[in-house]
Amino acid sequence: MLAEGKIYCKYLRMHLLSGMEYKGWWLMLIQVLTVVISDPIATVLLFSRFGNIGEWTVAHIILVYSLAVASFGLAESVCRGFDYFPWHLLRSGDFDRLLLRPRSLFVQVAASRFHLHRLVRPFTGICAAGWALGQLGVPLTPGRLGILAMALAGGCLMYCGVFVLTSGLAFFTIKGLDWIFLLTNASYQITRCPEPYLPRMLKSVFSFVLPMLFISFYPAATVCGWGYPRWLGFLSLPSGAAFLGVSLLVWRIGVRHYKSTGS
Amino acid sequence: MNFRNTWRACSSLFRIRMAEGLQYRVSAISGTMVGVFWALIECVLFTVFYTYSENGSWNNNGLSLPQAISYVWLAQGLFVLQSMNIDSEIMSKINNGDVGIELCRPMNLYTHWFVKSSAGKLGTSWIRGLATVLAGLLMPAGYALGGPASLPALFYFLLSAVMAFVLCSAFAMLVTAIRLNITWGDGPTYMLLLLSGILSGTYLPLRLWPDFMQTFLYLQPFGGFADIPLQLYIGSVAPAAALPGIGLQLLWSLIFIAAGRMIMKRRLHSIIVQGG
Numbered sequence: 001m002l003a004e005g006k007i008y009c010k011y012l013r014m015h016l017l018s019g020m021e022y023k024g025w026w027l028m029l030i031q032v033l034t035v036v037i038s039d040p041i042a043t044v045l046l047f048s049r050f051g052n053i054g055e056w057t058v059a060h061i062i063l064v065y066s067l068a069v070a071s072f073g074l075a076e077s078v079c080r081g082f083d084y085f086p087w088h089l090l091r092s093g094d095f096d097r098l099l100l101r102p103r104s105l106f107v108q109v110a111a112s113r114f115h116l117h118r119l120v121r122p123f124t125g126i127c128a129a130g131w132a133l134g135q136l137g138v139p140l141t142p143g144r145l146g147i148l149a150m151a152l153a154g155g156c157l158m159y160c161g162v163f164v165l166t167s168g169l170a171f172f173t174i175k176g177l178d179w180i181f182l183l184t185n186a187s188y189q190i191t192r193c194p195e196p197y198l199p200r201m202l203k204s205v206f207s208f209v210l211p212m213l214f215i216s217f218y219p220a221a222t223v224c225g226w227g228y229p230r231w232l233g234f235l236s237l238p239s240g241a242a243f244l245g246v247s248l249l250v251w252r253i254g255v256r257h258y259k260s261t262g263s
Numbered sequence: 264m265n266f267r268n269t270w271r272a273c274s275s276l277f278r279i280r281m282a283e284g285l286q287y288r289v290s291a292i293s294g295t296m297v298g299v300f301w302a303l304i305e306c307v308l309f310t311v312f313y314t315y316s317e318n319g320s321w322n323n324n325g326l327s328l329p330q331a332i333s334y335v336w337l338a339q340g341l342f343v344l345q346s347m348n349i350d351s352e353i354m355s356k357i358n359n360g361d362v363g364i365e366l367c368r369p370m371n372l373y374t375h376w377f378v379k380s381s382a383g384k385l386g387t388s389w390i391r392g393l394a395t396v397l398a399g400l401l402m403p404a405g406y407a408l409g410g411p412a413s414l415p416a417l418f419y420f421l422l423s424a425v426m427a428f429v430l431c432s433a434f435a436m437l438v439t440a441i442r443l444n445i446t447w448g449d450g451p452t453y454m455l456l457l458l459s460g461i462l463s464g465t466y467l468p469l470r471l472w473p474d475f476m477q478t479f480l481y482l483q484p485f486g487g488f489a490d491i492p493l494q495l496y497i498g499s500v501a502p503a504a505a506l507p508g509i510g511l512q513l514l515w516s517l518i519f520i521a522a523g524r525m526i527m528k529r530r531l532h533s534i535i536v537q538g539g
Contacts, residue, residue: 024450027450028450030450031449031450031453031454034454034457035457038457038461041461041466041467042466042467045467045471045472045473046308046312046467046471048473049318049322049323049324049471049472049473050312050313050316050317050318050319050322050323051316051317051318051319051322052316052317053311053312053315053316053317054315178290178293178294178297179293179296179297181293181297182296182297182300186297186300186301186304189301189304190304192304192308193304193307193308193311194311197307197311197315198307199307202304202307
């Protein structure tokens with residue numbers, strides 16, 4: 001386990017250094033920052049025109065939204081390799097080489113890519129969450145920080161699960177995986193809508209299929225005291241881990257099914 | 264090189280790219296699913312804001328909820344015309360130095376690439392766009408795409424949508440011409456495309472943007488990508504005001520084409536062919 005961790009860190013360091021060789025690497029930071037900032041513009045503009053929804057202000061929404069985005073960004077940073085896996089490792093046949101090495105497949109694939117600019121998203125997300133908490137007048141106690149950290153960790157696990165699931169399914173379909181966009185960039189869009197107003201179907205899909213609400217909304221509700229049962233806020237880590245567990249199962253089956261592709 | 268030969272070359276290029284695009288039917292289905300999901304979330308969001316927010320019932324700048332929902336569905340349908348990145352085939356030609364080969368052809372490079380990239384876009388996307396719109400028509404009442412405001416509105420919408428296609432292609436070519444300078448990397452062109460996407464109204468109907476920006480939003484080029492045709496369809500812009508809007512689209516297309524041609528010509532004077 002320790003050796004695998006060491007390899008993972010070595011891989012990341014290697015990618016980081018090779019990325020820095022490009023003279024314009026900081027341009028990518030600005031680029032991602034533009035994307036991240038422009039994403040919630042529509043929501044902010046809607047609030048500025050229409051005013052609050054009951055007791056829901058823009059700060060409430062930004063808090064939930066930024067938790068989801070930050071955990072997505074974290075997963076993107078640490079599991080970038082899985083994100084690229086179906087396109088770059090599987091179709092080209094390079095995956096065969098990884099199978100020959102006597103090291104954990106998971107670590108090798110996860111660390112096969114790392115981009116520094118992916119860290120912009122979690123960083124901005126965490127800053128936005130901090131701003132929203134300030135707006136809402138919620139002081140940060142260690143307990144609350146713990147819940148938020150758990151939410152981020154759970155969300156990170158969940159989105160890692162999404163990437164692993166895509167990679168696992170890619171063994172069977174090879175191509176035509178664009179729908180996975182639903183589970184990644186499209187999924188956190190639902191946090192733009194206040195939870196009490198979400199249609200029941202969306203709510204159950206995003207709690208029990210993809211535990212989206214458990215990693216963003218309920219922790220925020222527990223931290224700010226929005227009148228939901230407190231224990232719901234603590235479910236972020238277990239639900240994220242459960243999702244990752246199921247995904248790993250699919251991945252395992254996929255690896256066993258794999259009979260080499262590409263040339 | 265006479266006009267007739269150029270025309271024949273263009274139409275066969277167009278057909279080749281269309282046929283190529285049609286091969287990827289699975290990706291069209293995936294794309295439709297994403298579009299429908301996206302539109303549904305937007306519908307939910309608009310319903311919530313229009314019904315429960317403080318100013319929703321009056322401060323909507325003449326855009327009612329059914330109109331906003333029709334707008335969302337059609338925007339997802341028209342979204343396929345916008346390019347999120349430069350045509351991948353052309354991009355790889357710029358990167359690996361095949362630009363040199365392209366320059367040997369007895370055809371203007373701008374015209375050639377214009378036809379190629381616009382056909383590439385149309386080939387895969389018209390099915391996706393139509394399927395998304397169809398899904399919108401089949402939704403349950405509250406979330407369904409409504410009919411056009413009137414018959415002239417439908418006519419002007421179709422006309423304006425065709426213009427939107429030309430405008431999007433012209434803009435994509437302008438971006439490609441800028442991208443010919445390889446040393447800049449993807450950053451600047453990517454940001455241009457992102458900006459155009461935001462200002463096109465696909466993120467949020469332009470009418471719902473702050474009031475002081477409305478004149479600017481009407482005159483800027485990217486509204487022609489989606490907002491002008493959509494507003495004509497839902498009737499928040501009267502058919503009488505259609506011709507100025509379509510004229511605006513035409514004007515911006517001409518400006519983009521002229522600028523693209525000029526930049527490309529200048530770039531080709533001092534182009535450094537990369538790769539080998």
